[in-house]
Amino acid sequence: MDDHPQARTRAPALTFYGAAGTVTGSKFLIDGARGRLLVDCGLYQGEKRWRQRNWEDFPVPPDTIDAVALTHAHLDHCGYLPALVRGGFTGPALTTAGTAALAAVILRDSAHLQEEEAEGARRGGWSRHDPPLPLYDVADAERAIAALQPLPPVRTDDSAGRAPAAGLANQSVCVGPGAGAEVTFVRAGHILGSSSVLVEVGGGSVLFSGDLGRPDHPVLLPRARPPAARTVVIESTYGDRAHPEVDLEHHVMADAIRRTIGRGGTVVIPAFAVDRTEIVLLALADLVERHAIPDVPVWVDSPMALAALDIYRDPAHAAEVRPDALERLRRLHGLRTAHTAEESIRLNTPGTPCIIVSASGMATGGRVIHHLRHLLPQSRNSVLLTGYQAVGTRGRDLQEGVREVKITGHYVPVRAEIVTLDDFSVHADSGELLAWLGELPETPETVHVVHGEPAAAQALADGIRREFDCAVSVPRYGERVLLD
Numbered sequence: 415m416d417d418h419p420q421a422r423t424r425a426p427a428l429t430f431y432g433a434a435g436t437v438t439g440s441k442f443l444i445d446g447a448r449g450r451l452l453v454d455c456g457l458y459q460g461e462k463r464w465r466q467r468n469w470e471d472f473p474v475p476p477d478t479i480d481a482v483a484l485t486h487a488h489l490d491h492c493g494y495l496p497a498l499v500r501g502g503f504t505g506p507a508l509t510t511a512g513t514a515a516l517a518a519v520i521l522r523d524s525a526h527l528q529e530e531e532a533e534g535a536r537r538g539g540w541s542r543h544d545p546p547l548p549l550y551d552v553a554d555a556e557r558a559i560a561a562l563q564p565l566p567p568v569r570t571d572d573s574a575g576r577a578p579a580a581g582l583a584n585q586s587v588c589v590g591p592g593a594g595a596e597v598t599f600v601r602a603g604h605i606l607g608s609s610s611v612l613v614e615v616g617g618g619s620v621l622f623s624g625d626l627g628r629p630d631h632p633v634l635l636p637r638a639r640p641p642a643a644r645t646v647v648i649e650s651t652y653g654d655r656a657h658p659e660v661d662l663e664h665h666v667m668a669d670a671i672r673r674t675i676g677r678g679g680t681v682v683i684p685a686f687a688v689d690r691t692e693i694v695l696l697a698l699a700d701l702v703e704r705h706a707i708p709d710v711p712v713w714v715d716s717p718m719a720l721a722a723l724d725i726y727r728d729p730a731h732a733a734e735v736r737p738d739a740l741e742r743l744r745r746l747h748g749l750r751t752a753h754t755a756e757e758s759i760r761l762n763t764p765g766t767p768c769i770i771v772s773a774s775g776m777a778t779g780g781r782v783i784h785h786l787r788h789l790l791p792q793s794r795n796s797v798l799l800t801g802y803q804a805v806g807t808r809g810r811d812l813q814e815g816v817r818e819v820k821i822t823g824h825y826v827p828v829r830a831e832i833v834t835l836d837d838f839s840v841h842a843d844s845g846e847l848l849a850w851l852g853e854l855p856e857t858p859e860t861v862h863v864v865h866g867e868p869a870a871a872q873a874l875a876d877g878i879r880r881e882f883d884c885a886v887s888v889p890r891y892g893e894r895v896l897l898d
């Protein structure tokens with residue numbers, strides 16, 4: 415451990431190795447006097463210049479990292495863990511029970527995709543590597559899953575009878591003996607298991623917001639109040655936007671579905687397998703119940719989404735889920751599932767109008783890709799986009815009205831109707847992010863704004879400067895700050 419710079423200075427330091435200048439690849443390294451802790455271990459997605467970083471050597475040797483703490487199970491927060499393990503990391507990945515359950519599903523799927531991509535590149539001959547290698551394989555993912563260490567939940571209403579405001583979703587643990595840091599997970603209300611993470615190390619304290627949910631998430635209980643910290647690292651996905659009033663009746667979605675079915679088309683809904691699919695399915699069930707849309711077949715063409723749905727319905731995680739939503743999730747019926755690739759392909763010629771909900775949510779991979787390839791060229795079909803679409807993804811291109819998209823080496827004309835639904839965001843908007851900061855028991859000394867496109871991060875930073883008396887920065891990739 416002598417190679418740690420802090421072994422000499424002893425002041426803990428924080429380095430931004432991801433979600434700095436972009437929304438993906440979250441990785442924040444804390445160097446303490448006695449070791450290293452990595453908060454989040456996310457994969458870069460979207461623009462090539464960022465994705466290429468997935469393939470670079472990790473900035474510090476992975477075997478010098480004592481532990482990882484994961485805020486939640488989205489790929490851009492946990493999807494690099496198998497690569498870290500492949501690179502030599504052998505410590506625990508601390509997280510909540512919900513995140514551990516979901517991350518297992520997500521990492522296995524990601525490894526399969528990596529292997530498929532490498533195989534596709536081998537057959538297509540478009541890889542720089544010879545033979546093409548996956549970033550990690552299923553064996554690496556299994557080793558990463560074995561490293562996941564869910565912490566036991568604690569009661570949110572403590573024995574002193576205080577309200578759930580204390581909101582510590584999980585016990586503090588001492589990471590160590592190497593890292594000598596204490597880590598606390600606080601419910602963030604973004605997806606099941608999602609948390610903000612408080613790290614106390616060497617006299618410094620830093621609170622990572624993780625991705626923050628919205629107060630009116632239809633399935634999850636709202637986030638808890640954040641604890642005090644001298645340094646805060648806050649996400650800014652929607653740092654420059656206010657969400658429109660939530661359309662609880664989903665009028666735009668219902669109209670788009672009715673139009674599509676009226677012209678005999680298929681509705682494709684790219685949705686994140688985790689959380690978004692659950693919300694979309696509840697909305698569809700609701701629309702059918704209210705006769706706002708015809709009762710056409712709904713296909714959930716994502717084995718991962720169905721696995722995630724089971725985790726959401728699992729009584730083990732009931733403490734995070736709104737009781738009425740749990741009941742409605744359990745009642746969801748009539749869902750059709752494509753189990754095999756052949757069944758999935760047959761959905762492209764259904765013979766009758768239907769709705770296909772399929773991952774990935776930004777159309778960067780997964781089965782939704784071949785649905786788009788077959789269904790985009792016909793104007794009777796529609797694609798309903800259900801959330802944030804990062805720059806450089808096909809979802810973003812479709813949202814911006816491109817006339818053709820490149821899919822598996824082919825240019826596919828876009829004639830289908832493209833509709834963006836604002837009702838399904840699971841990210842706090844700028845006002846909600848500022849409100850979260852305002853709920854800290856004390857104003858932090860420093861706030862670092864991460865996890866946003868540059869304009870969004872800058873806008874949130876300006877808002878924080880206006881409302882709070884603290885230092886604010888938008889860190890660059892690789893920037894290092896002291897936490898003393």
Ligand SMILES: [Zn+2]
Pocket residue numbers: 486488604625
């Ligand atoms: Zn997320």
